[in-house]
Amino acid sequence: MEELSKLLFELSNEDRLRILNVLRESPAKLTALASTLDLTVQETSRHLSRMTKADLIQKGSDGAYFITAYGSQLQEILPPLSFLIKNQEYFMTHTMSNLPREFISRIGDLVNAELTDNAIVLFQHVDSLISRAIEYVWILSDQALSSTFPLLEQSLERGVEFKVVLPADIEVPKLPEEMLPDFSKYRGNLMEPRHLEKVSHVVILSESEAILALPDLDGRLDYLGFRIEDSIGLHWCHDLFVHFWDIANPVALG
Structure with missing residues (x-):
């Protein structure tokens, strides 16, 4: 535990993390690092000395510092910590513990x-996602999201593919008949519904953006969560949806 405490102390400094990020791209000398990071040469030298002693970086024969294999691998585990720290208040009241490991x-x-x-x-954001989708919209939700029905129908008319996973005991809110689209005519073509015994997360995604909501500490979904637009985050959401889609049961549309 003592070694871990020392390492966490070294990684707790923002400037040292910035140095790691720069050196991950390419080796750099002291003065170049100081200039890039807008630090004094003295400050930069002090950080480099600490990081060298911690085996995070080394100094090459040409005087340029480079990240070690150990330092590079440590960097791989920093994004999860960064995500949690960045969203600390959210994770004081919400949990990811029931996500697949x-x-x-x-x-x-x-x-x-x-x-x-x-x-x-x-x-x-959900309405906007559905409206802008070109190829597909995939929905994993604990409720029918009836407010989106008109947008869903418009998207289906445009040829957007829908995959929907809902709880097995879902109850669709009673709506006037004229407001309830006949989704059955899209069944087997553009609309594929499936059921799970229980849905504990919300994942709604298209080819260009995604929405993710995690349950609160009591297991309830309050629809507070995240909007994702970068390719790596979208890939994560895509894979999570596919995970639940593959274990869900096909159902008929009435």
Whole structure:
């Protein structure tokens, strides 16, 4: 534990993390690093000395510093910590503990996700996602999201593919008949519904963006969560949806 404490102390300094990021791209000499990071040469030298003693970096024969294999591998585990620290308040009241383990280990892929701590705003993002989708919209949700039905129908008319995973005991809110689209005519073509015994997460994604909401500490979904637009984060959401899609049961549309 003492060694871990020492390492965490070295990594707790923002300037040292910035140095690691620069050296990960290419080796650099002291003065170049100081200039790039807008630090004094003295400050930079002090950081480099500490990082060298911790085996995070080494100095080459040409005077340029480079990241060690050990330092490079440590960097691989920093994004998950960065994601949690960046969204500390969210994770004081929400949990990822019931995600499949492989996705917890990859949670750093969401480091660029944008937190939305207002459910109304998150639903607005969902509407926008559905409206802008060109190829597909995949939905994993604990509720039918009836407010999106008109947008879903418009997207289906445009040829957008939909995959939907809902709880087995889902109850669709009663709506006036004219507001309830006949999704059955798209069944087997553009609309594929499946059911899970229980849905504990919200994942809504298209080819260009995604929405993710995790449960609160009591296991309830309050639709506070994240908007993801970068390719790595989208790949994480894509894989998570596919995980649940593959274990869900096909159902008929009425």
